[in-house]
Amino acid sequence: MVCGILVYFIIFLLSLFSYITKRRCKQERHKGIKLPPGSMGWPYIGETLQLYSQDPNVFFADKQKRYGEIFKTHILGCPCVMLASSEAARFVLVTEANLFKPTYPKSKEHLIGPSALFFHQGDYHMRLRKLVQSSLSLDALRNLVADISAIANYTLNSWDAGHVIDTFQELKKFSFEVGILVIFGQLESHYREELKKNYRIVDKGYNSFPTVLPGTAYKKALTARKRLNKILSDIISERKEKKLLEKDLLGCLLNSKDDKGQVLTDDQIADNIIGVLFAAQDTTASSLTWVVKYLHDNPKLLEVVKAEQKAIYEMNGEGSQPLSWSQTRSMPFTQKVVLESLRMASIISFTFREAVADVEYKGCLIPKGWKVMPLFRNIHHNPEYFSDPHKFDPSRFEVAPKPNTFMPFGSGVHACPGNELAKLEMLIITHHLVTKFRWELVGSENGIQYGPFPVPIHGLPARFWKESTTKL
Numbered sequence: 001m002v003c004g005i006l007v008y009f010i011i012f013l014l015s016l017f018s019y020i021t022k023r024r025c026k027q028e029r030h031k032g033i034k035l036p037p038g039s040m041g042w043p044y045i046g047e048t049l050q051l052y053s054q055d056p057n058v059f060f061a062d063k064q065k066r067y068g069e070i071f072k073t074h075i076l077g078c079p080c081v082m083l084a085s086s087e088a089a090r091f092v093l094v095t096e097a098n099l100f101k102p103t104y105p106k107s108k109e110h111l112i113g114p115s116a117l118f119f120h121q122g123d124y125h126m127r128l129r130k131l132v133q134s135s136l137s138l139d140a141l142r143n144l145v146a147d148i149s150a151i152a153n154y155t156l157n158s159w160d161a162g163h164v165i166d167t168f169q170e171l172k173k174f175s176f177e178v179g180i181l182v183i184f185g186q187l188e189s190h191y192r193e194e195l196k197k198n199y200r201i202v203d204k205g206y207n208s209f210p211t212v213l214p215g216t217a218y219k220k221a222l223t224a225r226k227r228l229n230k231i232l233s234d235i236i237s238e239r240k241e242k243k244l245l246e247k248d249l250l251g252c253l254l255n256s257k258d259d260k261g262q263v264l265t266d267d268q269i270a271d272n273i274i275g276v277l278f279a280a281q282d283t284t285a286s287s288l289t290w291v292v293k294y295l296h297d298n299p300k301l302l303e304v305v306k307a308e309q310k311a312i313y314e315m316n317g318e319g320s321q322p323l324s325w326s327q328t329r330s331m332p333f334t335q336k337v338v339l340e341s342l343r344m345a346s347i348i349s350f351t352f353r354e355a356v357a358d359v360e361y362k363g364c365l366i367p368k369g370w371k372v373m374p375l376f377r378n379i380h381h382n383p384e385y386f387s388d389p390h391k392f393d394p395s396r397f398e399v400a401p402k403p404n405t406f407m408p409f410g411s412g413v414h415a416c417p418g419n420e421l422a423k424l425e426m427l428i429i430t431h432h433l434v435t436k437f438r439w440e441l442v443g444s445e446n447g448i449q450y451g452p453f454p455v456p457i458h459g460l461p462a463r464f465w466k467e468s469t470t471k472l
Helices: 002-031 046-052 056-067 086-095 106-112 124-137 140-141 144-155 167-184 189-206 217-242 249-254 266-297 301-313 332-345 376-380 394-398 417-437
Strands: 069-075 078-083 100-102 353-355 360-362 364-366 371-374 435-443 448-450 454-456 461-466
Touching: 002 364, 046 056, 046 069, 046 376, 056 069, 056 078, 078 086, 078 144, 086 371, 086 376, 100 189, 106 266, 106 394, 124 249, 124 266, 144 167, 144 417, 167 189, 167 249, 167 266, 167 454, 189 217, 189 266, 189 364, 217 249, 217 266, 249 266, 266 301, 266 417, 266 435, 266 454, 301 332, 301 417, 332 394, 332 417, 353 371, 417 435
Parallel strands: 078 371
Antiparallel strands: 069 078, 100 353, 360 364, 435 461, 448 454
């Protein structure tokens, strides 16, 4: 008995000695290097309540104004270092990207799938990224213009009744259909409807509280995710049986082999399909919703866009001929409107990384395990990079922005591989919107809601009419 107590006491002393030694070594190693300035808030909850009790952009902007372009905080249960300069963003995302890994809550990883490319680093990530990029390359997109244009037409025609619609939710339907097109090509309708129904449940549970209690949104989402796996397994099996060599994303994933001749498993393929659907839907729909708002709020700019698009429309026999790839490359002013919308809205306001080792940046310590957040919106709204940054001014893109100051799709090896698809969607739907429709916003509120991406309050309620119809 006494001998046992003595053994435990010795183990305790050795553990305590080891802890003190490691702590001293760490302090010596970082002697003179301090944590960034800032407040960590209350124990455990940190400053999470402050973040969610106001506009997150105001929270980050106030922090930057008080502490500078690098500061610490504690949100969502994690100690964080915020970086609000283009130089710092490049340091984390590009030049020293190996020191910072992507990080996501496990609850979200479970819903998308652990094999999705944006949860990984290294060889697997690069292999999957190349596959996704090849299916979304400019050559691949060139052949999708007519189909995306048809989806845009179908979507907009369903709005022509003068009744109030939730613009964001309607544009989510559009971006989902484009996602299905890019991934599967011409998918059979029963598969499309089953994917749509179950993905909608997963989407609702994605940002809910992650509890597995029966009846909760998160539990329903997990169940729907299992059903998605079964649906995707059926589609994959059917494609394998037919031995089709399609060039859509599913075809790229099925036909891929690594250096050892290994193919991807069905689960890996399913996770990456869901990952692409997730990445393609909300962000693009949010960006498109802001385009609709910015054009409405700037009538003079809208007229310039209309003139540019009407010329193309008339060239195509007032819609009797489809929009072509070369025409989408010849919309200079509309392209500037798209870029300015991406800057102003900054749909991806920041990204999460985690330090895999203790890192020193400009005399400040970023401890191993801390979250690191490059603040894209703060960079996009910095007057040093963009004059009068809160003004919607497409002409600012007549000159290319300074390097690393415009990152609407992130930067580095984890930048969004679908950026060209997103911009193409924005150009195509803008073409059909301004040449055939007029619209008015409903309500006078100008707020922003987050879910998690910023969209105009209530999803931008609006009424749309075809140009040829009379407003009721």
